[in-house]
Amino acid sequence: MSGMQFGIFTVGDLTPDPVSGKTPTEHERIAATVRIAEKCDEVGLDVFATGEHHNPPFVPSSPTTLLGFIAARTKNLLLSTSTTLITTNDPVKIAEDFSVLQHLCEGRVDIMLGRGNTGPVYPWFGKDIRAAVQLTVENYELLRALWDEExxxxxxxxxxxxxxxxLAPAPMDGVPPYVWHASIRTPEIAELAAxxxxxxxxxxxxxPSEHTERMVGLYRKRFAHYGHGTPEQAIVGIGGQVFIRPNxxxxxxxFRPYFDNAPVYGHGPSLEEFMAQTPxxxxxxxxxxxxxxxxxxxxGNYQRQLFLVDHAGLPVETVLEQIELLGTEVVPVLRKEFAIGRPADVPDAPTHKSLVAKKEMVDAEFAAAAAEGAEGDA
Known part of the structure; x- marks a missing residue:
């Protein structure tokens, strides 16, 4: 094992299929998302992550509900979010929802926090988009307190x-879900994570790769600045986007008709240009x-690689074929190759089990220090 996690992240878009002309219903898209997660578990991927959106044409407005259902249908898959909106969700509700989910799936959950990129969502939840970064910082401070203080x-x-x-229930084993801070372009989020x-x-x-290199480099530098370890020991995840066929x-x-008509980048650069400029x-x-x-x-050496494979109107059967190819032909090779030359001091991807072990070690060290102090006072 390379110490890395591989998986899928979805934005849950409802997009017309440009080839068949069919647009799935919301019900069909939600059911397809569950099938996608089950397939990830079946082929041995590590992570399934869902986005959070509150507007059409998206369906995942309640990530913990979706992940709770998927938890009951899977055995090994680590369940995550590709964005939980730290800006517009109440931190108390985030803490409660994820504590319950954590207990339901025996710790197979972590969380990726983000600001979101849909402006109207702020007033829908009584917030002001002009305070987005300030809301992120303040809400996360409260979320940490809810998880760390009785x-x-x-x-x-x-x-x-x-x-x-x-907080009720308290986090499982006294260890809250591991937190990732997700960002496309905001240096303040890299700073917060660090x-x-x-x-x-x-x-x-x-x-382009140069942008991601700068953002990750900033995070690594500031992670070390705050005394958490060397820059190489910072915990990094990145996204990727693939469409695979044997030839x-x-x-x-x-894939070309799906690319050409995709809501995000369709009718812009050519497929070849986009492949040259992005991952x-x-x-x-x-x-x-x-x-x-x-x-x-x-x-640098990193801990989590997630792929986007189910957007732009691709039919669910095609997506399942993509996951099969990832799980059988791509990820097994990536695990082996990424392990080669990986320094021993680069941390493995965090899991509930590893976080519990770390907590037990810290508690034991604290107890030993306290006992030594008591002996010195005697």
């Missing part, structure tokens, strides 16, 4: 104070392997 007394600028509040010693997930899929020419031919890889399993291994050249 009784919380707290006062801030953007929400009513808390007095004598205790300050707390949390993970940083660079979305990566729409931007690269077949992959390009099949999008459309081709054979070997081409995906080679391109993905190249990411280490500019972000």
């Amino acid at each position: 009784v919380v007394d707290w006062q801030g600028k953007y929400r009513t104070p808390l007095q004598g509040f205790t 300050y707390y010693g949390d993970g940083f997930f660079a979305n990566h899929i729409f931007w 690269s020419q077949d992959a390009i031919k099949e 999008l890889t459309v081709g054979s399993p070997q081409e995906v392997i080679d391109r993905t291994l190249g990411f280490r050249g500019y972000v």
